Amino acid sequence: MEQLLQHLVNGLVLGGTYALLGIGLTLIFGLMSVVNFAHGEFYTLGAYAAFATLALAGLPFFVALVVAIAAGALLGAICERALLRPLRGHSIDTIMLVMIGVWIAMQNAELLAWGGVARSIPHPFPTAPLTLGPLNIAPLRLFVVVTAAALIALAWLGIQKTRLGTAMRATFQDRDTAALMGVPIGRIHTITFAFGSALAAAAGALLGPVFLAYPSMGDLASLKAFSVVILGGLGNLAGATLGGLLLGVAEELGAGYVSSGYRDAVGFVAIILVLLFRPAGLFARAERIG
């Protein structure tokens, strides 16, 4: 029983970051219909940004997180402005190909910049695990899950409660009407993409210290993000959150009880099964954001 609870807790830690990844992608893929295969690269960017801030500059963890988020947002905005805006109106396949190109380019840029050797990202937390009843949890992981929860809550608030969030939802629900109402469509697209990418970068900055940072870490992150989006339904914030947690827990349970070698297969299998049997997502009844 204790082992089960332990797995659940670890699963929630992972799941919280998967939720961040998923929320970011559900905005980009679900709302903007951009098949963003480069999403994982922003995750990698966040991890390396954290590495640079912590290992090279020696600044506090919180600063690293901010730097990562800023880097993700900035690069995301540039991507959207330079590549996606000129292609707006083109087929979804064309855009998909461009994002594949960005994926390859970004990953190899990381490889050139940081080398292929995995980097360990230093963090300020003590390594001795905290004991909460029957559970052990490393302080770092506790920080990760709490921060992820906070960021998810902020994202929700931002999208549901602020004027900007409302503008975003309006743009993707009915572009022409939103434009008539004076919503700056172009800027909303840029902001949405930047927002989604920033969330991915945040996830990278959080999970990077837990594992390691290496240039191809984004590949799995991208696919897991897609898995979460498909599980939760396109454009569905609540679905993405729940889906992320579900995936994290499923991976941990699978790795613990079945086989750790196949842990990453959980996300793959989820994609295949959901697309074949429940393409609208597991939580299809929940409210869409758009």
Next chain:
Amino acid sequence: MLEVSDLRVEFGGVIALTGISFRVQRGTITSLIGPNGAGKTTAFNAITGYLRPTRGRVAWAGAALGGRRPCDIARRGVVRTFQRTSVFPALSVFDNVRTGLHLRGAAGLWSVLAGTSRVRAEEARLAAAADEVLAFIGLTHRRDERADALPYGEQRLVELAVAVAARPQLLLLDEPAAGMTGAEKERLVALIRKIRERDVTVFVVEHDMRLVMGLSEIVIVLNHGRVIAEGVPAEIRAHPEVIRAYLGSADAPA
């Protein structure tokens, strides 16, 4: 003949067709008319397999069509055209028609890969048949041009050519005259008559009343998903319910 019995189509809460029944006699030119939103294209979609009806039976020459996929229905000799211009845009007119001839060929994967002389003979046959269809429709002079480069009226003729190439027994035309000039419409009417002479039953949805009344032997009128009248053009023109259905809408019976 085409037998439609108790055909009902529902989308969510909206009832598009309320269990309609009618017959289209073999060898006739029959029209389906009605105000916008009456359910004409829905009926076409349900008959040709693009929509699954909620209830009802559709049969052609005694064989049931219900629940089958469009390609299977085509194989049974029922071919339709589409309301909005529908061609293979990047292909030449000749290739468009040759694609329509698909069912007239039989070459399977292995014979194609082996490149047998039978396959080559079939290809020659199909090419000749495509030219024959082009001549029939009157598009030979456009043979090698891209379909989407043609003027609108001729694109609609390409559509017709593709459908005719599939050698239908029953041809359903969905607003074939939409957007055509007067001269083009006359040409179309002559073509439809020529098609019927080849022993094809023609079932047309149209809004142009003059065209419909002049062309059809039987007219079926749909309104709000029900059949409200069925008969020869003279009867329909004077039918009180039909006149009522059209009063206030832009298309009035001639």
Next chain:
Amino acid sequence: MIARAAVALGAGAAVTAPWWVANPYHLHVLIMAAIFTILALSLNLLLGYTGQLSLGHAAFFGIGAYTSALLSLPPLEWSFWIALPAAAAASGIAGWAIGRLALKLRGAYFVLVTISFAGVISLVSINWMALTNGPLGLPGVPPPALGPWALRTKSAYWYLVLAAAALAYLVCKRLVGSRIGRALVALRENEPLAESVGIDGTRYLVMAAVVSAAMAGVGGSLYAHYTRFVSPEVFLFSYTVTMVIMVIAGGQGTLAGPVVGALLFTVLPEALREAVAWQWQMLAYGVVLVLCVFFLPRGIVPGVLAVRSHAASRAGHPRPTPGSRSSLR
């Protein structure tokens, strides 16, 4: 006229290659180019003619490689000439599964399923030690044998892959110019219209997936018996990326495109190997892909053809409008 001369010249050069290619390493590059030509042609069948992008194509390549290797190693020790068709069949079956299951999905979802499939297969190859020997791989894959002679030398193997590549090209050419090819293009151009004249979408898309996968499986088998070693690295995504670049940059929906792309992206990296590190090349691939989408969306070969057409029409030669038959070439 020029094109035909160029092709004849190329064919002549290819057939006589072992004599004038002095450096055996260069012959190795050519052999890899031929194998990748087969892979690119196979991906082009799917992407260029049905419009569906498969990003899991390395899976078919890998399944072919592993099947061929496992069948020709102890305890079975089957001949290469049986292992090769078996590899094609195994990949073909995988292609059939993907086709049946996934082609109703289309577009981005199809892409995701193909990636996921490749991911699962890759994990299986790493973890199922009893079958695949895991990350250690399968060494000692025997070379093909023609009677008593084993094809050990590069020259001999060159003729094998050249013949295979020519055969693959022929298969594609026959398929594309046939009723089946027309059906595939029709499904890509306007699916409801295609269905209305009796073209069975599922049947032909699955057929394309099977042929495409089987061809990639042949490529895998040839690779396995050439390098004589198979490991989970055959499932590396970079192989798929390379194939995709070859097809898209070379020219999807044409037959010459993948060949040009395969040659370009096998020979060029090797030629630049001294000057430019591999990571920079991969980085360049990404940039090339983006640039292609913006400037050469149909790839090099159609781009060149369009320029030629444009130039000819300017010079006053009567020509059919560009692209009128290019989709079926």
